Amino acid sequence: MPRPYQPSLLRLLHGLTAALLPLAWLSGLVVYSRYDGRWGRLPVALPGDWIDLHGSIGVALWPVALLFGLYALSIGRWRLRQLGNALPLLALGLAVGSGKAMQEDWLRQGQLHHLAYHLHLLAWVLLALAVPLHLLELGRRGGVALAGSMLSLSLRSNDQPRDWWPQIQAVWRRP
């Protein structure tokens, strides 16, 4: 079987998303534990302004997630036929969209009833399910070789950064 290869633009956008997302997810857990906690709290209270930190990670994540989403829905859309790929993208979209609709002071003021906040919590749970499912499916389909192909740093001669723009343009030329 040939070694799987992932396009370099996909690896860049996917890698940035996959690096920022766990930070957003974990800091969100700390925020939930401190300001909400209806369904349980972390056993320790961590010092610091976690709403601020979570918000800053969100500010870094949303443009990256937007570009990644645009890539996945256009150049990479055939990959989304796999439920294990489509679900994390859906959950990511819900997380970023609902996060942008929230206001920073809601939780500080004890306002836990907003729809955007509930959707944000739902996205957090969906991500907790969708990302492990993504990895399980990758393992089932191609094992360590497929998962590792997303982390590989090797570039084919026709897949350099200068080839990204032609790759994007090719989407419009496809029937």
Ligand code: HEM
């Ligand atoms: C952390 C959050 C993650 C999210 C939100 C995520 C999301 C996605 C999405 C939406 C796709 C489809 C892209 C497209 O349509 O072009 C994809 C593909 C892929 N992801 Fe992830 N991913 C994550 C983590 C990981 C990790 C940790 C690995 C393994 C190192 C990984 C390996 C892959 C691979 C190999 C593919 C290509 C699968 C294929 O060809 O069908 N992902 N990912």
